[in-house]
Amino acid sequence: xxxxxxxxxxxxxxxxxxxxxxxxxxxxxxxxxxxxxxxxxxxxxxxxxxxxxxxxxxxxxxxxxxxxxxxxxxxxxxxxxxxxxxxxxxxxxxxxxxxxxxxxxxxxxxxxxxxxxxxxxxxxxxxxxxxxxxxxxxxxxxxxxxxxxxxxxxxxxxxxxxxxxxxxxxxxxxxxxxxxxxxxxxxxxxxxxxxxxxxxxxxxxxxxxxxxxxxxxxxxxxxxxxxxxxxxxxxxxxxxxxxxxxxxxxxxxxxxxxxxxxxxxxxxxxxxxxxxxxxxxxxx
Numbered sequence: 001x002x003x004x005x006x007x008x009x010x011x012x013x014x015x016x017x018x019x020x021x022x023x024x025x026x027x028x029x030x031x032x033x034x035x036x037x038x039x040x041x042x043x044x045x046x047x048x049x050x051x052x053x054x055x056x057x058x059x060x061x062x063x064x065x066x067x068x069x070x071x072x073x074x075x076x077x078x079x080x081x082x083x084x085x086x087x088x089x090x091x092x093x094x095x096x097x098x099x100x101x102x103x104x105x106x107x108x109x110x111x112x113x114x115x116x117x118x119x120x121x122x123x124x125x126x127x128x129x130x131x132x133x134x135x136x137x138x139x140x141x142x143x144x145x146x147x148x149x150x151x152x153x154x155x156x157x158x159x160x161x162x163x164x165x166x167x168x169x170x171x172x173x174x175x176x177x178x179x180x181x182x183x184x185x186x187x188x189x190x191x192x193x194x195x196x197x198x199x200x201x202x203x204x205x206x207x208x209x210x211x212x213x214x215x216x217x218x219x220x221x222x223x224x225x226x227x228x229x230x231x232x233x234x235x236x237x238x239x240x241x242x243x244x245x246x247x248x249x250x251x252x253x254x255x256x257x258x259x260x261x262x263x264x265x266x267x268x269x270x271x272x273x274x275x276x277x278x279x280x281x282x283x284x
Contacts, residue, residue, distance in 0.1 A: 050140075
């Protein structure tokens, strides 16, 4: 990975830090597709979810806006099974970032799918950066452009960025589950957990750790759930104790419940989305 510069690593950290510290509840993917265009020198980027057996798929975020939801959904559903990258991801468990030219043979450029991408959105080169997904589902970012293929630097950047994006994905899922677990009376603007957390100086990332602390998860289990290191979880817990004026888990959880940051009563149900193995995806 020596072909990556210090600036490349700064871009990765800046991008993921901005995503983890967003205070609104909207999914971060629209922001991210724009960042991927800049970092990987593309002209377009989409985050798509494909249900392989059903032959259906949808764009969940895309840039630029001129792509159009209806047009992209039609392209995805019509050509997904002919796409060499998607076929490869569907056939095996590997979810490594790959370039289209790295897996396609000569027949690809004569296919209807290739012509559709070139004519509809001006893309002849593609790089895919997948996220974890249930069996039979492909969740991936695709960055496209015309002209020269993506470079070794671009592919190295995507591979180093991937674990950070997986951590963001885990964070978004857990934060959404925490919001959903709070009673309806706590969902108004005066009881919004992220707003109340901000009043206590608690970041969205720390709030996610707090929610798992309230479930009774150990630091190791929290690290696995969020795809981060145990050391990072420990630091977040220390920050939470300090910010809430507590010295242990029980009093911290009780204080958080009183403030409306986590639900009362029994632990909330675990999200149903799959969680990656840290041996593959772990980020710092």
